[in-house]
Amino acid sequence: NAGVTQTPKFRILKIGQSMTLQCTQDMNHNYMYWYRQDPGMGLKLIYYSVGAGITDKGEVPNGYNVSRSTTEDFPLRLELAAPSQTSVYFCASSQDMAAGGVDTQYFGPGTRLTVL
Protein backbone atom coordinates (compact mmCIF):
# COMPACT_ATOMS: atom_id res chain seq x y z
CA ASN A 1 0.00 0.00 0.00
CA ALA A 2 1.22 3.49 -0.84
CA GLY A 3 -0.70 5.06 2.09
CA VAL A 4 -0.66 8.86 1.82
CA THR A 5 1.37 10.34 -1.00
CA GLN A 6 2.22 13.99 -1.51
CA THR A 7 3.70 15.83 -4.46
CA PRO A 8 5.94 17.68 -4.88
CA LYS A 9 8.52 16.98 -2.17
CA PHE A 10 10.16 20.38 -2.52
CA ARG A 11 9.15 23.63 -4.18
CA ILE A 12 10.40 27.18 -4.35
CA LEU A 13 7.88 29.86 -5.25
CA LYS A 14 8.21 33.55 -5.90
CA ILE A 15 5.99 35.97 -4.04
CA GLY A 16 2.61 36.20 -5.74
CA GLN A 17 2.83 32.88 -7.55
CA SER A 18 0.22 30.16 -7.08
CA MET A 19 0.52 26.41 -6.80
CA THR A 20 -1.35 23.27 -5.82
CA LEU A 21 0.00 20.70 -3.38
CA GLN A 22 -1.32 17.26 -4.26
CA CYS A 23 -2.38 14.64 -1.71
CA THR A 24 -3.71 11.16 -2.42
CA GLN A 25 -4.58 8.30 -0.08
CA ASP A 26 -5.41 4.73 -1.02
CA MET A 27 -6.89 3.57 2.30
CA ASN A 28 -10.47 4.64 1.58
CA HIS A 29 -10.38 7.00 4.54
CA ASN A 30 -13.17 9.52 4.84
CA TYR A 31 -11.19 12.08 6.82
CA MET A 32 -8.34 14.03 5.27
CA TYR A 33 -6.32 16.92 6.65
CA TRP A 34 -3.77 19.54 5.69
CA TYR A 35 -1.27 20.83 8.25
CA ARG A 36 1.63 23.20 8.15
CA GLN A 37 4.69 22.92 10.37
CA ASP A 38 6.89 25.94 10.86
CA PRO A 39 10.49 25.37 12.07
CA GLY A 40 10.66 24.12 15.67
CA MET A 41 6.89 24.18 16.03
CA GLY A 42 4.01 21.77 16.12
CA LEU A 43 1.53 21.14 13.35
CA LYS A 44 -1.26 23.60 12.72
CA LEU A 45 -4.43 22.49 10.96
CA ILE A 46 -5.16 24.42 7.76
CA TYR A 47 -8.23 22.61 6.38
CA TYR A 48 -9.85 19.25 6.81
CA SER A 49 -12.49 17.18 5.07
CA VAL A 50 -14.86 14.58 6.49
CA GLY A 51 -15.78 13.20 3.09
CA ALA A 52 -16.01 13.94 -0.62
CA GLY A 53 -17.62 17.32 -1.19
CA ILE A 54 -17.26 18.42 2.45
CA THR A 55 -14.45 20.66 3.70
CA ASP A 56 -14.00 22.91 6.69
CA LYS A 57 -11.50 25.43 7.98
CA GLY A 58 -8.92 24.61 10.60
CA GLU A 59 -6.83 26.93 12.71
CA VAL A 60 -4.88 28.73 9.94
CA PRO A 61 -6.91 28.70 6.68
CA ASN A 62 -6.11 32.18 5.36
CA GLY A 63 -4.27 32.15 2.03
CA TYR A 64 -5.29 28.58 1.21
CA ASN A 65 -8.12 26.77 -0.52
CA VAL A 66 -9.06 23.11 -0.74
CA SER A 67 -11.45 20.89 -2.61
CA ARG A 68 -12.49 17.26 -2.18
CA SER A 69 -14.12 15.88 -5.28
CA THR A 70 -13.12 12.26 -4.59
CA THR A 71 -12.43 10.17 -1.49
CA GLU A 72 -8.81 9.70 -2.55
CA ASP A 73 -7.67 13.24 -3.37
CA PHE A 74 -7.43 16.38 -1.27
CA PRO A 75 -5.42 19.10 -3.04
CA LEU A 76 -4.33 22.29 -1.27
CA ARG A 77 -4.22 25.46 -3.32
CA LEU A 78 -1.99 28.43 -2.47
CA GLU A 79 -3.03 31.66 -4.13
CA LEU A 80 -0.68 34.65 -4.17
CA ALA A 81 2.14 33.00 -2.23
CA ALA A 82 3.71 35.03 0.60
CA PRO A 83 6.95 34.49 2.57
CA SER A 84 4.81 33.68 5.63
CA GLN A 85 3.70 30.52 3.83
CA THR A 86 7.22 29.11 3.87
CA SER A 87 6.73 25.89 5.79
CA VAL A 88 6.53 22.12 5.60
CA TYR A 89 3.07 20.95 4.59
CA PHE A 90 1.72 17.60 5.71
CA CYS A 91 -1.34 15.83 4.41
CA ALA A 92 -2.96 13.13 6.55
CA SER A 93 -5.93 10.81 6.48
CA SER A 94 -7.86 8.83 9.05
CA GLN A 95 -10.75 6.46 9.42
CA ASP A 96 -14.11 7.83 10.46
CA MET A 97 -14.25 7.50 14.25
CA ALA A 98 -17.84 6.26 13.98
CA ALA A 99 -16.56 3.26 12.02
CA GLY A 100 -14.71 2.08 15.09
CA GLY A 101 -11.06 1.35 15.64
CA VAL A 102 -8.26 3.66 16.60
CA ASP A 103 -8.51 6.97 14.85
CA THR A 104 -4.89 7.04 13.79
CA GLN A 105 -3.89 9.76 11.38
CA TYR A 106 -1.61 8.49 8.64
CA PHE A 107 0.71 11.18 7.39
CA GLY A 108 2.28 11.78 4.02
CA PRO A 109 6.01 12.52 3.80
CA GLY A 110 5.47 16.29 3.58
CA THR A 111 6.17 19.05 1.07
CA ARG A 112 8.85 21.61 1.89
CA LEU A 113 7.78 24.94 0.44
CA THR A 114 9.91 28.08 0.30
CA VAL A 115 8.48 31.41 -0.83
CA LEU A 116 11.08 34.00 -1.84
Place this chain on the structure above:
Amino acid sequence: AQKITQTQPGMFVQEKEAVTLDCTYDTSDPSYGLFWYKQPSSGEMIFLIYQGSYDQQNATEGRYSLNFQKARKSANLVISASQLGDSAMYFCAMREGGTNAGKSTFGDGTTLTVKP
Protein backbone atom coordinates in the same frame (compact mmCIF):
# COMPACT_ATOMS: atom_id res chain seq x y z
CA ALA B 1 -11.42 25.73 22.06
CA GLN B 2 -9.19 22.74 22.38
CA LYS B 3 -5.59 23.26 23.47
CA ILE B 4 -2.53 21.08 23.98
CA THR B 5 0.40 22.14 26.16
CA GLN B 6 3.82 20.51 26.19
CA THR B 7 5.92 22.32 28.77
CA GLN B 8 9.25 20.61 28.10
CA PRO B 9 10.97 22.02 25.00
CA GLY B 10 13.88 19.60 25.45
CA MET B 11 14.60 16.51 27.50
CA PHE B 12 17.68 14.36 28.00
CA VAL B 13 17.71 10.73 29.10
CA GLN B 14 20.41 8.13 29.53
CA GLU B 15 20.20 5.09 27.30
CA LYS B 16 18.19 2.23 28.87
CA GLU B 17 16.47 4.55 31.37
CA ALA B 18 12.80 5.53 31.33
CA VAL B 19 11.60 9.04 30.48
CA THR B 20 8.26 10.83 30.82
CA LEU B 21 7.15 13.49 28.36
CA ASP B 22 4.44 15.77 29.69
CA CYS B 23 1.23 16.76 27.96
CA THR B 24 -1.79 18.61 29.31
CA TYR B 25 -4.92 19.34 27.34
CA ASP B 26 -8.03 21.44 27.58
CA THR B 27 -11.40 20.61 26.12
CA SER B 28 -15.04 20.83 27.08
CA ASP B 29 -16.04 17.91 24.86
CA PRO B 30 -16.56 14.64 26.79
CA SER B 31 -15.54 12.62 23.72
CA TYR B 32 -11.98 13.00 22.52
CA GLY B 33 -8.86 11.11 21.61
CA LEU B 34 -5.28 11.76 22.62
CA PHE B 35 -2.32 10.81 20.46
CA TRP B 36 1.43 10.83 20.58
CA TYR B 37 3.58 11.09 17.47
CA LYS B 38 7.32 10.84 16.93
CA GLN B 39 9.10 12.98 14.38
CA PRO B 40 12.72 11.96 13.75
CA SER B 41 15.16 14.29 12.04
CA SER B 42 14.09 12.84 8.69
CA GLY B 43 10.77 14.62 9.14
CA GLU B 44 8.10 11.95 8.89
CA MET B 45 5.32 11.73 11.47
CA ILE B 46 5.13 8.33 13.18
CA PHE B 47 2.08 7.38 15.25
CA LEU B 48 3.02 5.92 18.64
CA ILE B 49 -0.01 5.54 20.87
CA TYR B 50 -3.68 6.49 21.31
CA GLN B 51 -5.93 6.98 24.34
CA GLY B 52 -9.68 7.48 24.08
CA SER B 53 -11.44 9.66 26.64
CA TYR B 54 -13.69 6.78 27.69
CA ASP B 55 -10.93 4.20 27.95
CA GLN B 56 -10.68 2.87 31.48
CA GLN B 57 -7.12 1.65 31.24
CA ASN B 58 -3.94 3.42 30.22
CA ALA B 59 -2.83 2.62 26.69
CA THR B 60 0.37 0.69 26.10
CA GLU B 61 2.26 -0.11 22.90
CA GLY B 62 5.51 -1.97 23.43
CA ARG B 63 7.91 0.40 25.20
CA TYR B 64 5.40 3.25 25.08
CA SER B 65 2.70 3.83 27.63
CA LEU B 66 0.34 6.72 28.14
CA ASN B 67 -0.27 7.90 31.70
CA PHE B 68 -3.82 9.20 31.36
CA GLN B 69 -5.12 11.27 34.28
CA LYS B 70 -8.51 12.51 33.13
CA ALA B 71 -9.31 14.70 36.13
CA ARG B 72 -5.99 16.51 35.73
CA LYS B 73 -6.36 16.59 31.94
CA SER B 74 -2.93 15.14 31.44
CA ALA B 75 -1.71 12.49 29.00
CA ASN B 76 1.95 11.92 29.61
CA LEU B 77 4.00 9.61 27.41
CA VAL B 78 6.32 7.18 29.17
CA ILE B 79 9.13 5.59 27.17
CA SER B 80 10.78 2.68 28.97
CA ALA B 81 14.31 1.42 28.29
CA SER B 82 15.27 4.36 26.06
CA GLN B 83 17.24 3.63 22.92
CA LEU B 84 19.45 5.91 20.85
CA GLY B 85 16.88 5.68 18.07
CA ASP B 86 14.31 7.32 20.35
CA SER B 87 16.06 10.66 19.89
CA ALA B 88 13.45 12.74 18.06
CA MET B 89 10.73 15.33 18.45
CA TYR B 90 7.58 14.09 20.18
CA PHE B 91 4.18 15.64 19.69
CA CYS B 92 1.04 15.27 21.76
CA ALA B 93 -2.21 15.78 19.87
CA MET B 94 -5.93 15.76 20.55
CA ARG B 95 -9.00 15.28 18.44
CA GLU B 96 -12.48 15.98 19.68
CA GLY B 97 -15.62 14.10 18.75
CA GLY B 98 -19.11 15.35 18.11
CA THR B 99 -19.55 18.42 15.92
CA ASN B 100 -15.81 19.15 16.10
CA ALA B 101 -14.87 15.74 14.73
CA GLY B 102 -12.01 16.27 12.35
CA LYS B 103 -10.39 19.17 14.13
CA SER B 104 -7.04 18.12 15.54
CA THR B 105 -4.73 20.16 17.74
CA PHE B 106 -1.02 19.50 18.22
CA GLY B 107 1.31 20.69 20.96
CA ASP B 108 4.59 22.41 20.14
CA GLY B 109 6.57 19.27 20.84
CA THR B 110 9.38 18.03 23.07
CA THR B 111 12.82 17.25 21.69
CA LEU B 112 14.15 14.10 23.32
CA THR B 113 17.86 13.32 23.24
CA VAL B 114 19.03 9.90 24.36
CA LYS B 115 22.61 9.85 25.63
CA PRO B 116 24.79 6.73 25.25
